[in-house]
Amino acid sequence: MPAAAxxxxxxxxxxxxxxxxxxIVRRDGFExxxxxxxxxxxxxxxxxxxxxxxxxxxxxxxxxxxxxQRFTETVFxxxxxxxxxxxxxxxxxxxxxxxxxxxxxxxxxLSAAIEYDDRPGTIRDRxxxxxxxxxxxxxxxxxxxxxxxxxxxxxxxxQLAFDFFAIELAVHHxxxxxxxxGAMAHAGRSxxxxxxxxxA
Amino acid sequence: MPAAAxxxxxxxxxxxxxxxxxxIVRRDGFExxxxxxxxxxxxxxxxxxxxxxxxxxxxxxxxxxxxxQRFTETVFxxxxxxxxxxxxxxxxxxxxxxxxxxxxxxxxxLSAAIEYDDRPGTIRDRxxxxxxxxxxxxxxxxxxxxxxxxxxxxxxxxQLAFDFFAIELAVHHxxxxxxxxGAMAHAGRSxxxxxxxxxA
Numbered sequence: 592m593p594a595a596a597x598x599x600x601x602x603x604x605x606x607x608x609x610x611x612x613x614x615i616v617r618r619d620g621f622e623x624x625x626x627x628x629x630x631x632x633x634x635x636x637x638x639x640x641x642x643x644x645x646x647x648x649x650x651x652x653x654x655x656x657x658x659x660q661r662f663t664e665t666v667f668x669x670x671x672x673x674x675x676x677x678x679x680x681x682x683x684x685x686x687x688x689x690x691x692x693x694x695x696x697x698x699x700x701l702s703a704a705i706e707y708d709d710r711p712g713t714i715r716d717r718x719x720x721x722x723x724x725x726x727x728x729x730x731x732x733x734x735x736x737x738x739x740x741x742x743x744x745x746x747x748x749x750q751l752a753f754d755f756f757a758i759e760l761a762v763h764h765x766x767x768x769x770x771x772x773g774a775m776a777h778a779g780r781s782x783x784x785x786x787x788x789x790x791a
Numbered sequence: 792m793p794a795a796a797x798x799x800x801x802x803x804x805x806x807x808x809x810x811x812x813x814x815i816v817r818r819d820g821f822e823x824x825x826x827x828x829x830x831x832x833x834x835x836x837x838x839x840x841x842x843x844x845x846x847x848x849x850x851x852x853x854x855x856x857x858x859x860q861r862f863t864e865t866v867f868x869x870x871x872x873x874x875x876x877x878x879x880x881x882x883x884x885x886x887x888x889x890x891x892x893x894x895x896x897x898x899x900x901l902s903a904a905i906e907y908d909d910r911p912g913t914i915r916d917r918x919x920x921x922x923x924x925x926x927x928x929x930x931x932x933x934x935x936x937x938x939x940x941x942x943x944x945x946x947x948x949x950q951l952a953f954d955f956f957a958i959e960l961a962v963h964h965x966x967x968x969x970x971x972x973g974a975m976a977h978a979g980r981s982x983x984x985x986x987x988x989x990x991a
Contacts, residue, residue, distance in 0.1 A: 709897055710818070750981070753961060753977040754961075764960060768904060777949075784988075788984075
């Protein structure tokens, strides 16, 4: 961590840079982010920004971490307050679909996945880390709904998590190009069909 | 069309610029494409490139058109040689999944969708045009399989096309981050389940 971040004021400045960078990424993608553009946007010198982030990649990674954090707070933290089992699983799915349809500018993690999936390096590694974790959380929620006897014991949790994730991607795509209402209606029917097929 | 493209040699040069631009887009996305980078890449002056494309946006649109053309030739042209009905529908799906899993650098149309879905303008309009057409072609192929009595008469073609497209997106995502074999195995099971639920 660069020295400037070690003080309270430094940490606040760092957070405000990340907030602004997050807005830029949602509009222009991670490739649209540079130390120069962010410095201009927050009214700092480039060396001022470099005092908080050693490189453009450090800044991009910080935005990726912030995006994962925001997703966790919006989707998982409230869903984990729901009862274990199918109720919690459906809360995760519904909140994820809302995020996918409505997050202004689109989901930064999906943007990073498209931008870096074919480019080996630290950013791709971080995307793989977060997307692996997200899929594992989905699998874990499905297994809980099996444990509570709400889903059948022979439910293929990995397969169902893949199918859920597919719906999330389609909502992200359709909501932005064709409109959120139609996308959410389609997703609701897909989700019901998948769940009904696995009900105990 | 700028004057330079009106001759055979001009058209060949234009095509070679688009080919190179297509490679750049697959690696860096549409935002990574500029008249400057493409001029350097093909060894022409910027004004030489401008003689073929009046603006950066014209070049981006030409790459989008080339991508749609390439997808049509890879997926739909061979699939349309298959027997009308379920055989043709499955050929379209299988070829699309292969494209999504294996197209080097990723599908440019999906990259453009992520980059421009929230930015009103000519590029977004073109993406909406192509994605609307693609979904219509899927719906049409599903309806043919209903007409041939291979899928049930009450099959919701729009819903099934949404579900098919969701699988395509998930394969594109998973193949690049987690590996093609697992992604294709999941997609195959999802596809079978969807088709089996609609079989007449």
